Amino acid sequence: xxxxxxxxxxxxxxxxxxxxxxxxxxxxxxxxxxxxxxxxxxxxxxxxxxxxxxxxxxxxxxxxxxxxxxxxxxxxxxxxxxxxxxxxxxxxxxxxxxxxxxxxxxxxxxxxxxxxxxxxxxxxxxxxxxxxxxxxxxxxxxxxxxxxxxxxxxxxxxxxxxxxxxxxxxxxxxxxxxxxxxxxxxxxxxxxxxxxxxxxxxxx
Ligand code: ATP
Ligand code: MG
Numbered sequence: 245x246x247x248x249x250x251x252x253x254x255x256x257x258x259x260x261x262x263x264x265x266x267x268x269x270x271x272x273x274x275x276x277x278x279x280x281x282x283x284x285x286x287x288x289x290x291x292x293x294x295x296x297x298x299x300x301x302x303x304x305x306x307x308x309x310x311x312x313x314x315x316x317x318x319x320x321x322x323x324x325x326x327x328x329x330x331x332x333x334x335x336x337x338x339x340x341x342x343x344x345x346x347x348x349x350x351x352x353x354x355x356x357x358x359x360x361x362x363x364x365x366x367x368x369x370x371x372x373x374x375x376x377x378x379x380x381x382x383x384x385x386x387x388x389x390x391x392x393x394x395x396x397x398x399x400x401x402x403x404x405x406x407x408x409x410x411x412x413x414x415x416x417x418x419x420x421x422x423x424x425x426x427x428x429x430x431x432x433x434x435x436x437x438x439x440x441x442x443x444x445x446x447x448x
């Protein structure tokens with residue numbers, strides 16, 4: 245495991261992209277662990293617009309996913325939520341997320357893109373990998389059910405981080421709601437209440 249380069253005086257900003265349909269404690273633990281490990285000043289959660297990888301199913305309305313992300317992160321002073329991906333038309337690509345966040349936070353911010361083991365594996369397939377690594381340091385977190393291995397990316401641009409294992413996925417949360425099973429304690433309380441209030445995932 246390699247430590248990320250530290251640039252003195254720069255604001256250290258984590259970027260946690262995701263569909264967040266719904267956001268759950270696996271996302272929050274990953275963000276919190278990376279923030280602690282890399283001494284980040286802030287972690288920005290960025291709900292995707294229309295995720296091109298997930299065209300096979302109906303993703304909940306961007307506004308519902310955005311609000312759930314706000315509710316789940318509101319109590320943490322270092323967590324924030326960005327609308328860049330949901331406000332940009334078309335499918336979300338990580339390169340656009342990083343370009344927008346980089347522009348908003350300016351040259352004094354050092355970006356750390358946070359992904360789970362499954363998503364990191366897909367980095368190899370992304371285009372503009374060179375520019376991705378110019379824009380951010382990548383942090384791949386362990387995730388139960390997924391193998392985290394160094395995908396052979398440029399030296400020093402990716403860190404693999406072991407985090408407390410939470411075998412929670414948004415897919416399983418949605419399936420549980422559809423079957424009438426509880427999701428208490430898999431997601432923050434406010435998310436259970438928001439899902440009920442809006443009747444999300446109930447048709448399965
Ligand atoms: P879905 O089941 O719909 O794919 P998901 O639980 O994988 O949802 P995403 O919104 O797809 O959630 O994930 C956003 C990011 O969070 C990804 O980088 C993913 O790897 C990471 N992540 C999600 N769940 C966990 C978890 N339990 N532990 C570590 N990382 C996670
Ligand atoms: Mg996923």
